[in-house]
Amino acid sequence: MESQNSSQAAILTVQDLHKTYRDGEAxxxxxxxxxxxxxPGEFVAIQGPSGAGKSTLLNLLGALDKPDSGKIVIDGLELTAQIKHKTVDVFRRDKIGFIFQNHYLMQEFTVVENVMLPLRAQGVVYAEAKEKAAKILKRIGLDHRMNHFPSQISGGESQRVAVARAVVKNPPLILADEPTGNLDSDNRQRFIDVLNTLQAEDKLTIIVVTHESELxxxxxxxxxxxxxxxx
Ligand SMILES: Nc1ncnc2c1ncn2[C@@H]1O[C@H](COP(=O)(O)OP(=O)(O)OP(=O)(O)O)[C@@H](O)[C@H]1O
Ligand SMILES: [Mg+2]
Known part of the structure:
Protein backbone atom coordinates (compact mmCIF):
# COMPACT_ATOMS: atom_id res chain seq x y z
CA MET A 1 0.00 0.00 0.00
CA GLU A 2 1.55 3.32 -1.07
CA SER A 3 1.41 6.28 1.28
CA GLN A 4 -0.19 9.35 -0.25
CA ASN A 5 1.91 11.47 2.06
CA SER A 6 5.25 11.44 0.29
CA SER A 7 6.61 14.63 1.92
CA GLN A 8 6.65 12.88 5.30
CA ALA A 9 8.24 9.59 6.27
CA ALA A 10 6.00 8.96 9.28
CA ILE A 11 3.32 6.28 8.98
CA LEU A 12 1.41 7.87 11.86
CA THR A 13 1.17 11.52 12.87
CA VAL A 14 -0.82 12.66 15.90
CA GLN A 15 -1.19 16.37 16.64
CA ASP A 16 -2.69 17.95 19.74
CA LEU A 17 -5.30 15.27 20.36
CA HIS A 18 -8.01 16.05 22.91
CA LYS A 19 -10.76 13.76 24.20
CA THR A 20 -13.32 14.36 26.94
CA TYR A 21 -15.87 11.78 28.03
CA ARG A 22 -19.23 13.24 29.01
CA ASP A 23 -21.88 11.59 31.14
CA GLY A 24 -24.74 14.01 31.77
CA GLU A 25 -23.36 16.79 33.96
CA ALA A 26 -20.11 15.00 34.61
CA PRO A 40 7.52 2.80 9.37
CA GLY A 41 9.07 -0.25 11.04
CA GLU A 42 9.07 1.26 14.53
CA PHE A 43 7.92 -0.79 17.51
CA VAL A 44 6.59 1.68 20.08
CA ALA A 45 5.46 0.82 23.61
CA ILE A 46 3.09 3.14 25.46
CA GLN A 47 3.29 2.82 29.22
CA GLY A 48 1.73 4.66 32.11
CA PRO A 49 -0.52 4.29 35.14
CA SER A 50 -4.08 3.01 35.03
CA GLY A 51 -6.46 5.73 33.87
CA ALA A 52 -3.74 7.68 32.04
CA GLY A 53 -5.74 7.46 28.79
CA LYS A 54 -3.72 4.76 27.00
CA SER A 55 -6.68 2.70 25.75
CA THR A 56 -8.54 5.89 24.85
CA LEU A 57 -5.61 6.93 22.67
CA LEU A 58 -5.35 3.52 21.02
CA ASN A 59 -9.09 3.50 20.29
CA LEU A 60 -8.77 6.85 18.53
CA LEU A 61 -5.81 5.59 16.47
CA GLY A 62 -7.83 2.57 15.40
CA ALA A 63 -10.87 4.72 14.60
CA LEU A 64 -12.96 2.88 17.17
CA ASP A 65 -13.77 6.30 18.66
CA LYS A 66 -13.40 9.93 17.58
CA PRO A 67 -11.33 12.74 19.12
CA ASP A 68 -12.90 16.08 20.10
CA SER A 69 -10.08 17.93 18.39
CA GLY A 70 -6.63 17.34 16.99
CA LYS A 71 -5.31 15.52 13.99
CA ILE A 72 -4.58 11.86 13.24
CA VAL A 73 -3.01 10.87 9.92
CA ILE A 74 -2.30 7.19 9.25
CA ASP A 75 -0.65 6.08 6.02
CA GLY A 76 -1.81 9.22 4.25
CA LEU A 77 -5.42 9.12 5.48
CA GLU A 78 -6.65 11.76 7.90
CA LEU A 79 -9.20 10.53 10.43
CA THR A 80 -11.40 13.62 10.60
CA ALA A 81 -14.62 13.98 12.59
CA GLN A 82 -16.49 14.26 9.27
CA ILE A 83 -15.14 11.00 7.87
CA LYS A 84 -17.77 8.66 6.38
CA HIS A 85 -18.68 5.36 8.07
CA LYS A 86 -17.73 3.45 4.97
CA THR A 87 -14.31 5.11 4.81
CA VAL A 88 -13.72 4.19 8.45
CA ASP A 89 -14.70 0.57 7.77
CA VAL A 90 -12.29 0.38 4.84
CA PHE A 91 -9.61 2.11 6.93
CA ARG A 92 -9.91 -0.49 9.70
CA ARG A 93 -10.05 -3.34 7.20
CA ASP A 94 -6.95 -2.29 5.25
CA LYS A 95 -4.74 -0.20 7.51
CA ILE A 96 -4.99 -1.58 11.04
CA GLY A 97 -4.30 -4.92 12.69
CA PHE A 98 -5.71 -5.12 16.21
CA ILE A 99 -4.54 -7.30 19.08
CA PHE A 100 -6.58 -7.00 22.28
CA GLN A 101 -6.12 -8.37 25.78
CA ASN A 102 -8.64 -11.09 24.92
CA HIS A 103 -7.97 -12.89 21.66
CA TYR A 104 -11.59 -12.66 20.41
CA LEU A 105 -11.16 -15.67 18.14
CA MET A 106 -14.40 -16.83 16.57
CA GLN A 107 -15.34 -20.09 18.26
CA GLU A 108 -17.20 -21.55 15.28
CA PHE A 109 -14.17 -21.26 13.00
CA THR A 110 -10.92 -23.21 13.06
CA VAL A 111 -7.57 -21.56 13.79
CA VAL A 112 -6.64 -21.23 10.12
CA GLU A 113 -10.11 -19.93 9.25
CA ASN A 114 -9.79 -17.28 11.97
CA VAL A 115 -6.49 -16.12 10.50
CA MET A 116 -8.03 -16.08 7.00
CA LEU A 117 -10.91 -13.78 8.01
CA PRO A 118 -9.14 -10.40 7.49
CA LEU A 119 -8.04 -11.50 4.01
CA ARG A 120 -11.49 -12.81 3.10
CA ALA A 121 -12.92 -9.43 4.20
CA GLN A 122 -10.58 -7.81 1.68
CA GLY A 123 -11.91 -10.08 -1.05
CA VAL A 124 -8.93 -12.45 -1.24
CA VAL A 125 -10.11 -15.78 -2.69
CA TYR A 126 -10.38 -18.76 -0.33
CA ALA A 127 -7.40 -20.77 -1.54
CA GLU A 128 -5.00 -17.82 -1.50
CA ALA A 129 -6.24 -16.68 1.93
CA LYS A 130 -5.75 -20.20 3.29
CA GLU A 131 -2.24 -20.42 1.88
CA LYS A 132 -1.23 -17.09 3.42
CA ALA A 133 -2.81 -17.94 6.78
CA ALA A 134 -1.14 -21.35 6.84
CA LYS A 135 2.22 -19.79 6.02
CA ILE A 136 2.10 -17.35 8.90
CA LEU A 137 0.90 -20.03 11.33
CA LYS A 138 3.85 -22.14 10.27
CA ARG A 139 6.23 -19.22 10.87
CA ILE A 140 5.01 -18.88 14.45
CA GLY A 141 5.08 -22.61 15.08
CA LEU A 142 1.34 -23.19 15.20
CA ASP A 143 0.81 -25.14 11.97
CA HIS A 144 -0.04 -28.27 14.01
CA ARG A 145 -3.01 -26.35 15.50
CA MET A 146 -4.37 -25.11 12.16
CA ASN A 147 -7.48 -27.28 12.05
CA HIS A 148 -8.28 -27.08 15.75
CA PHE A 149 -11.09 -24.92 17.07
CA PRO A 150 -10.25 -22.13 19.56
CA SER A 151 -11.77 -24.22 22.39
CA GLN A 152 -9.17 -26.92 21.65
CA ILE A 153 -6.06 -24.74 22.04
CA SER A 154 -4.50 -23.00 25.06
CA GLY A 155 -4.86 -19.36 26.02
CA GLY A 156 -1.25 -18.68 25.09
CA GLU A 157 -1.71 -20.32 21.70
CA SER A 158 -4.92 -18.35 21.16
CA GLN A 159 -3.13 -15.08 21.75
CA ARG A 160 -0.41 -16.04 19.25
CA VAL A 161 -3.14 -16.89 16.73
CA ALA A 162 -4.49 -13.38 17.37
CA VAL A 163 -1.06 -12.04 16.35
CA ALA A 164 -1.20 -14.07 13.14
CA ARG A 165 -4.68 -12.72 12.41
CA ALA A 166 -3.51 -9.12 12.99
CA VAL A 167 -0.47 -9.35 10.72
CA VAL A 168 -1.70 -11.66 7.94
CA LYS A 169 -2.90 -8.79 5.73
CA ASN A 170 0.39 -6.91 6.31
CA PRO A 171 -1.31 -3.72 7.55
CA PRO A 172 0.65 -0.45 7.78
CA LEU A 173 -0.06 -0.25 11.53
CA ILE A 174 -0.60 -2.83 14.28
CA LEU A 175 -2.26 -1.71 17.51
CA ALA A 176 -2.13 -3.87 20.63
CA ASP A 177 -3.75 -3.06 23.99
CA GLU A 178 -2.32 -5.07 26.90
CA PRO A 179 -1.86 -8.13 24.66
CA THR A 180 -0.02 -10.09 27.36
CA GLY A 181 -2.35 -9.05 30.18
CA ASN A 182 -3.91 -12.50 30.50
CA LEU A 183 -0.77 -14.59 29.98
CA ASP A 184 1.53 -16.35 32.42
CA SER A 185 5.24 -15.58 32.23
CA ASP A 186 6.04 -18.51 29.92
CA ASN A 187 3.36 -17.58 27.39
CA ARG A 188 4.20 -13.91 27.77
CA GLN A 189 7.76 -14.65 26.66
CA ARG A 190 6.55 -16.75 23.73
CA PHE A 191 4.17 -13.98 22.68
CA ILE A 192 7.01 -11.44 22.78
CA ASP A 193 9.26 -13.77 20.75
CA VAL A 194 6.58 -14.17 18.07
CA LEU A 195 5.87 -10.45 17.91
CA ASN A 196 9.60 -9.65 17.79
CA THR A 197 10.29 -12.14 15.02
CA LEU A 198 7.43 -10.98 12.80
CA GLN A 199 8.22 -7.33 13.50
CA ALA A 200 11.86 -7.74 12.51
CA GLU A 201 11.28 -9.97 9.49
CA ASP A 202 8.32 -8.06 8.03
CA LYS A 203 9.37 -4.58 9.27
CA LEU A 204 6.01 -4.16 10.97
CA THR A 205 5.01 -0.91 12.60
CA ILE A 206 3.58 -1.68 16.04
CA ILE A 207 2.15 0.40 18.86
CA VAL A 208 1.61 -1.61 22.01
CA VAL A 209 0.07 -0.42 25.26
CA THR A 210 1.46 -2.42 28.14
CA HIS A 211 2.07 -2.61 31.87
CA GLU A 212 4.59 -5.41 31.36
CA SER A 213 8.20 -4.31 31.44
CA GLU A 214 9.36 -7.34 29.40
CA LEU A 215 7.08 -6.37 26.52
N1 LIG B 1 -16.32 5.20 27.48
C1 LIG B 1 -15.95 5.92 28.55
N2 LIG B 1 -16.81 6.77 29.16
C2 LIG B 1 -16.44 7.53 30.21
N3 LIG B 1 -15.21 7.50 30.77
C3 LIG B 1 -14.30 6.66 30.21
C4 LIG B 1 -14.63 5.84 29.09
N4 LIG B 1 -13.52 5.12 28.76
C5 LIG B 1 -12.57 5.48 29.64
N5 LIG B 1 -13.03 6.40 30.51
C6 LIG B 1 -12.24 7.04 31.56
O1 LIG B 1 -11.13 7.67 30.97
C7 LIG B 1 -9.97 7.51 31.77
C8 LIG B 1 -8.88 6.87 30.94
O2 LIG B 1 -9.28 5.55 30.59
P1 LIG B 1 -8.38 4.58 29.71
O3 LIG B 1 -9.13 3.31 29.57
O4 LIG B 1 -7.96 5.27 28.48
O5 LIG B 1 -7.11 4.40 30.67
P2 LIG B 1 -5.85 3.39 30.53
O6 LIG B 1 -4.64 4.24 30.58
O7 LIG B 1 -6.05 2.52 29.38
O8 LIG B 1 -5.96 2.58 31.89
P3 LIG B 1 -5.63 1.02 32.19
O9 LIG B 1 -4.15 0.94 32.33
O10 LIG B 1 -6.33 0.75 33.48
O11 LIG B 1 -6.17 0.21 31.05
C9 LIG B 1 -10.38 6.71 32.97
O12 LIG B 1 -10.60 7.61 34.03
C10 LIG B 1 -11.66 6.05 32.54
O13 LIG B 1 -12.51 5.86 33.63
MG1 LIG C 1 -6.36 0.47 29.13
Whole structure:
Protein backbone atom coordinates (compact mmCIF):
# COMPACT_ATOMS: atom_id res chain seq x y z
CA MET A 1 0.00 0.00 0.00
CA GLU A 2 1.55 3.32 -1.07
CA SER A 3 1.41 6.28 1.28
CA GLN A 4 -0.19 9.35 -0.25
CA ASN A 5 1.91 11.47 2.06
CA SER A 6 5.25 11.44 0.29
CA SER A 7 6.61 14.63 1.92
CA GLN A 8 6.65 12.88 5.30
CA ALA A 9 8.24 9.59 6.27
CA ALA A 10 6.00 8.96 9.28
CA ILE A 11 3.32 6.28 8.98
CA LEU A 12 1.41 7.87 11.86
CA THR A 13 1.17 11.52 12.87
CA VAL A 14 -0.82 12.66 15.90
CA GLN A 15 -1.19 16.37 16.64
CA ASP A 16 -2.69 17.95 19.74
CA LEU A 17 -5.30 15.27 20.36
CA HIS A 18 -8.01 16.05 22.91
CA LYS A 19 -10.76 13.76 24.20
CA THR A 20 -13.32 14.36 26.94
CA TYR A 21 -15.87 11.78 28.03
CA ARG A 22 -19.23 13.24 29.01
CA ASP A 23 -21.88 11.59 31.14
CA GLY A 24 -24.74 14.01 31.77
CA GLU A 25 -23.36 16.79 33.96
CA ALA A 26 -20.11 15.00 34.61
CA UNK A 27 -17.19 15.11 32.24
CA UNK A 28 -13.64 13.86 32.30
CA UNK A 29 -10.87 15.26 30.16
CA UNK A 30 -8.91 12.12 29.34
CA UNK A 31 -6.53 13.24 26.56
CA UNK A 32 -5.08 16.70 27.06
CA UNK A 33 -3.10 17.40 23.91
CA UNK A 34 -1.21 14.37 22.64
CA UNK A 35 1.35 14.77 19.83
CA UNK A 36 3.79 12.22 18.45
CA UNK A 37 4.69 10.45 15.25
CA UNK A 38 5.79 6.95 14.35
CA UNK A 39 8.03 5.94 11.44
CA PRO A 40 7.52 2.80 9.37
CA GLY A 41 9.07 -0.25 11.04
CA GLU A 42 9.07 1.26 14.53
CA PHE A 43 7.92 -0.79 17.51
CA VAL A 44 6.59 1.68 20.08
CA ALA A 45 5.46 0.82 23.61
CA ILE A 46 3.09 3.14 25.46
CA GLN A 47 3.29 2.82 29.22
CA GLY A 48 1.73 4.66 32.11
CA PRO A 49 -0.52 4.29 35.14
CA SER A 50 -4.08 3.01 35.03
CA GLY A 51 -6.46 5.73 33.87
CA ALA A 52 -3.74 7.68 32.04
CA GLY A 53 -5.74 7.46 28.79
CA LYS A 54 -3.72 4.76 27.00
CA SER A 55 -6.68 2.70 25.75
CA THR A 56 -8.54 5.89 24.85
CA LEU A 57 -5.61 6.93 22.67
CA LEU A 58 -5.35 3.52 21.02
CA ASN A 59 -9.09 3.50 20.29
CA LEU A 60 -8.77 6.85 18.53
CA LEU A 61 -5.81 5.59 16.47
CA GLY A 62 -7.83 2.57 15.40
CA ALA A 63 -10.87 4.72 14.60
CA LEU A 64 -12.96 2.88 17.17
CA ASP A 65 -13.77 6.30 18.66
CA LYS A 66 -13.40 9.93 17.58
CA PRO A 67 -11.33 12.74 19.12
CA ASP A 68 -12.90 16.08 20.10
CA SER A 69 -10.08 17.93 18.39
CA GLY A 70 -6.63 17.34 16.99
CA LYS A 71 -5.31 15.52 13.99
CA ILE A 72 -4.58 11.86 13.24
CA VAL A 73 -3.01 10.87 9.92
CA ILE A 74 -2.30 7.19 9.25
CA ASP A 75 -0.65 6.08 6.02
CA GLY A 76 -1.81 9.22 4.25
CA LEU A 77 -5.42 9.12 5.48
CA GLU A 78 -6.65 11.76 7.90
CA LEU A 79 -9.20 10.53 10.43
CA THR A 80 -11.40 13.62 10.60
CA ALA A 81 -14.62 13.98 12.59
CA GLN A 82 -16.49 14.26 9.27
CA ILE A 83 -15.14 11.00 7.87
CA LYS A 84 -17.77 8.66 6.38
CA HIS A 85 -18.68 5.36 8.07
CA LYS A 86 -17.73 3.45 4.97
CA THR A 87 -14.31 5.11 4.81
CA VAL A 88 -13.72 4.19 8.45
CA ASP A 89 -14.70 0.57 7.77
CA VAL A 90 -12.29 0.38 4.84
CA PHE A 91 -9.61 2.11 6.93
CA ARG A 92 -9.91 -0.49 9.70
CA ARG A 93 -10.05 -3.34 7.20
CA ASP A 94 -6.95 -2.29 5.25
CA LYS A 95 -4.74 -0.20 7.51
CA ILE A 96 -4.99 -1.58 11.04
CA GLY A 97 -4.30 -4.92 12.69
CA PHE A 98 -5.71 -5.12 16.21
CA ILE A 99 -4.54 -7.30 19.08
CA PHE A 100 -6.58 -7.00 22.28
CA GLN A 101 -6.12 -8.37 25.78
CA ASN A 102 -8.64 -11.09 24.92
CA HIS A 103 -7.97 -12.89 21.66
CA TYR A 104 -11.59 -12.66 20.41
CA LEU A 105 -11.16 -15.67 18.14
CA MET A 106 -14.40 -16.83 16.57
CA GLN A 107 -15.34 -20.09 18.26
CA GLU A 108 -17.20 -21.55 15.28
CA PHE A 109 -14.17 -21.26 13.00
CA THR A 110 -10.92 -23.21 13.06
CA VAL A 111 -7.57 -21.56 13.79
CA VAL A 112 -6.64 -21.23 10.12
CA GLU A 113 -10.11 -19.93 9.25
CA ASN A 114 -9.79 -17.28 11.97
CA VAL A 115 -6.49 -16.12 10.50
CA MET A 116 -8.03 -16.08 7.00
CA LEU A 117 -10.91 -13.78 8.01
CA PRO A 118 -9.14 -10.40 7.49
CA LEU A 119 -8.04 -11.50 4.01
CA ARG A 120 -11.49 -12.81 3.10
CA ALA A 121 -12.92 -9.43 4.20
CA GLN A 122 -10.58 -7.81 1.68
CA GLY A 123 -11.91 -10.08 -1.05
CA VAL A 124 -8.93 -12.45 -1.24
CA VAL A 125 -10.11 -15.78 -2.69
CA TYR A 126 -10.38 -18.76 -0.33
CA ALA A 127 -7.40 -20.77 -1.54
CA GLU A 128 -5.00 -17.82 -1.50
CA ALA A 129 -6.24 -16.68 1.93
CA LYS A 130 -5.75 -20.20 3.29
CA GLU A 131 -2.24 -20.42 1.88
CA LYS A 132 -1.23 -17.09 3.42
CA ALA A 133 -2.81 -17.94 6.78
CA ALA A 134 -1.14 -21.35 6.84
CA LYS A 135 2.22 -19.79 6.02
CA ILE A 136 2.10 -17.35 8.90
CA LEU A 137 0.90 -20.03 11.33
CA LYS A 138 3.85 -22.14 10.27
CA ARG A 139 6.23 -19.22 10.87
CA ILE A 140 5.01 -18.88 14.45
CA GLY A 141 5.08 -22.61 15.08
CA LEU A 142 1.34 -23.19 15.20
CA ASP A 143 0.81 -25.14 11.97
CA HIS A 144 -0.04 -28.27 14.01
CA ARG A 145 -3.01 -26.35 15.50
CA MET A 146 -4.37 -25.11 12.16
CA ASN A 147 -7.48 -27.28 12.05
CA HIS A 148 -8.28 -27.08 15.75
CA PHE A 149 -11.09 -24.92 17.07
CA PRO A 150 -10.25 -22.13 19.56
CA SER A 151 -11.77 -24.22 22.39
CA GLN A 152 -9.17 -26.92 21.65
CA ILE A 153 -6.06 -24.74 22.04
CA SER A 154 -4.50 -23.00 25.06
CA GLY A 155 -4.86 -19.36 26.02
CA GLY A 156 -1.25 -18.68 25.09
CA GLU A 157 -1.71 -20.32 21.70
CA SER A 158 -4.92 -18.35 21.16
CA GLN A 159 -3.13 -15.08 21.75
CA ARG A 160 -0.41 -16.04 19.25
CA VAL A 161 -3.14 -16.89 16.73
CA ALA A 162 -4.49 -13.38 17.37
CA VAL A 163 -1.06 -12.04 16.35
CA ALA A 164 -1.20 -14.07 13.14
CA ARG A 165 -4.68 -12.72 12.41
CA ALA A 166 -3.51 -9.12 12.99
CA VAL A 167 -0.47 -9.35 10.72
CA VAL A 168 -1.70 -11.66 7.94
CA LYS A 169 -2.90 -8.79 5.73
CA ASN A 170 0.39 -6.91 6.31
CA PRO A 171 -1.31 -3.72 7.55
CA PRO A 172 0.65 -0.45 7.78
CA LEU A 173 -0.06 -0.25 11.53
CA ILE A 174 -0.60 -2.83 14.28
CA LEU A 175 -2.26 -1.71 17.51
CA ALA A 176 -2.13 -3.87 20.63
CA ASP A 177 -3.75 -3.06 23.99
CA GLU A 178 -2.32 -5.07 26.90
CA PRO A 179 -1.86 -8.13 24.66
CA THR A 180 -0.02 -10.09 27.36
CA GLY A 181 -2.35 -9.05 30.18
CA ASN A 182 -3.91 -12.50 30.50
CA LEU A 183 -0.77 -14.59 29.98
CA ASP A 184 1.53 -16.35 32.42
CA SER A 185 5.24 -15.58 32.23
CA ASP A 186 6.04 -18.51 29.92
CA ASN A 187 3.36 -17.58 27.39
CA ARG A 188 4.20 -13.91 27.77
CA GLN A 189 7.76 -14.65 26.66
CA ARG A 190 6.55 -16.75 23.73
CA PHE A 191 4.17 -13.98 22.68
CA ILE A 192 7.01 -11.44 22.78
CA ASP A 193 9.26 -13.77 20.75
CA VAL A 194 6.58 -14.17 18.07
CA LEU A 195 5.87 -10.45 17.91
CA ASN A 196 9.60 -9.65 17.79
CA THR A 197 10.29 -12.14 15.02
CA LEU A 198 7.43 -10.98 12.80
CA GLN A 199 8.22 -7.33 13.50
CA ALA A 200 11.86 -7.74 12.51
CA GLU A 201 11.28 -9.97 9.49
CA ASP A 202 8.32 -8.06 8.03
CA LYS A 203 9.37 -4.58 9.27
CA LEU A 204 6.01 -4.16 10.97
CA THR A 205 5.01 -0.91 12.60
CA ILE A 206 3.58 -1.68 16.04
CA ILE A 207 2.15 0.40 18.86
CA VAL A 208 1.61 -1.61 22.01
CA VAL A 209 0.07 -0.42 25.26
CA THR A 210 1.46 -2.42 28.14
CA HIS A 211 2.07 -2.61 31.87
CA GLU A 212 4.59 -5.41 31.36
CA SER A 213 8.20 -4.31 31.44
CA GLU A 214 9.36 -7.34 29.40
CA LEU A 215 7.08 -6.37 26.52
CA UNK A 216 7.98 -2.68 26.81
CA UNK A 217 11.67 -3.55 26.72
CA UNK A 218 11.15 -5.45 23.45
CA UNK A 219 10.04 -2.19 21.79
CA UNK A 220 12.43 0.13 19.98
CA UNK A 221 10.91 3.22 21.65
CA UNK A 222 8.93 3.80 24.82
CA UNK A 223 6.43 6.61 25.44
CA UNK A 224 5.15 7.35 28.93
CA UNK A 225 1.61 8.64 29.40
CA UNK A 226 0.43 10.29 32.57
CA UNK A 227 -2.83 12.09 33.19
CA UNK A 228 -3.75 12.50 29.52
CA UNK A 229 -0.34 13.63 28.33
CA UNK A 230 2.85 12.13 26.98
CA UNK A 231 5.57 12.97 29.49
N1 LIG B 1 -16.32 5.20 27.48
C1 LIG B 1 -15.95 5.92 28.55
N2 LIG B 1 -16.81 6.77 29.16
C2 LIG B 1 -16.44 7.53 30.21
N3 LIG B 1 -15.21 7.50 30.77
C3 LIG B 1 -14.30 6.66 30.21
C4 LIG B 1 -14.63 5.84 29.09
N4 LIG B 1 -13.52 5.12 28.76
C5 LIG B 1 -12.57 5.48 29.64
N5 LIG B 1 -13.03 6.40 30.51
C6 LIG B 1 -12.24 7.04 31.56
O1 LIG B 1 -11.13 7.67 30.97
C7 LIG B 1 -9.97 7.51 31.77
C8 LIG B 1 -8.88 6.87 30.94
O2 LIG B 1 -9.28 5.55 30.59
P1 LIG B 1 -8.38 4.58 29.71
O3 LIG B 1 -9.13 3.31 29.57
O4 LIG B 1 -7.96 5.27 28.48
O5 LIG B 1 -7.11 4.40 30.67
P2 LIG B 1 -5.85 3.39 30.53
O6 LIG B 1 -4.64 4.24 30.58
O7 LIG B 1 -6.05 2.52 29.38
O8 LIG B 1 -5.96 2.58 31.89
P3 LIG B 1 -5.63 1.02 32.19
O9 LIG B 1 -4.15 0.94 32.33
O10 LIG B 1 -6.33 0.75 33.48
O11 LIG B 1 -6.17 0.21 31.05
C9 LIG B 1 -10.38 6.71 32.97
O12 LIG B 1 -10.60 7.61 34.03
C10 LIG B 1 -11.66 6.05 32.54
O13 LIG B 1 -12.51 5.86 33.63
MG1 LIG C 1 -6.36 0.47 29.13
Missing amino acids: FAEVLKGISFSVD AMAASRRLMMRDGKIV
